[in-house]
Amino acid sequence: MKKYTVKIVEPNLVFDDLVKYISINGVQRSIRPTFKTDDFVLYNGDILEVMISFPDNYVDMIFADPPYNLSNGGVTCHAGRMVSVNKGKWDKSKGFEEDLKFHEIWISECKRVLKPEGTIWISGTHHSIYQCGFILQKLNFHILNDIDWFKPNAAPNLACTTFAHSHETLLWARKDKKARNIFNWSNEERKISRG
Numbered sequence: 001m002k003k004y005t006v007k008i009v010e011p012n013l014v015f016d017d018l019v020k021y022i023s024i025n026g027v028q029r030s031i032r033p034t035f036k037t038d039d040f041v042l043y044n045g046d047i048l049e050v051m052i053s054f055p056d057n058y059v060d061m062i063f064a065d066p067p068y069n070l071s072n073g074g075v076t077c078h079a080g081r082m083v084s085v086n087k088g089k090w091d092k093s094k095g096f097e098e099d100l101k102f103h104e105i106w107i108s109e110c111k112r113v114l115k116p117e118g119t120i121w122i123s124g125t126h127h128s129i130y131q132c133g134f135i136l137q138k139l140n141f142h143i144l145n146d147i148d149w150f151k152p153n154a155a156p157n158l159a160c161t162t163f164a165h166s167h168e169t170l171l172w173a174r175k176d177k178k179a180r181n182i183f184n185w186s187n188e189e190r191k192i193s194r195g
């Protein structure tokens, strides 16, 4: 695995300056934005190579849907047919320790760029989510919620040996236990919280 060093950069950059900063100081040309509007920017590249150019304590919220490492030769059911579960090389497990190391590297970098009150959302299945949760705890994030995302159209278990995998888990955690995150509490959330 590549070694990444963290750069100390100017704090309090406004959004547009950040884009310029990354374009100038990026470790690769490929981290120039592929799409940009006044309040949105899209990078297409290795997450670590993009994030390494971000300042410390800069980001309000991260939503990450990292590889689940489930493409290991299994099968699933799609449109009534048995198909390979393999999604690509990026989703193949490299073994427990290597997968854990990968999650620790990218989540550590997320922690560096988040503001103290900033939060991270991570989605995953049982293949990945426990490792991500372990790393969040190891790095002293404060877990706010773990949320079941129910999928009513889950693929049936073809071998009939387990329940269908009908949910993903979303972990929501804050960088600093003592800081106060934003949560827009509304009637809808009140209904959900009461069950």
Ligand SMILES: C[S@@+](CC[C@H](N)C(=O)[O-])C[C@H]1O[C@@H](n2cnc3c(N)ncnc32)[C@H](O)[C@@H]1O
Pocket (backbone or CB within 6 Å): 045, 046, 047, 048, 065, 066, 067, 068, 090
């Ligand atoms: C679980 S999928 C997320 C799919 C996405 N939510 C969607 O609906 O298209 C994980 C994604 O992470 C990307 N990925 C894997 N390793 C990466 C890396 N080092 N940097 C950036 N993206 C990566 C994969 O290409 C894949 O698209």
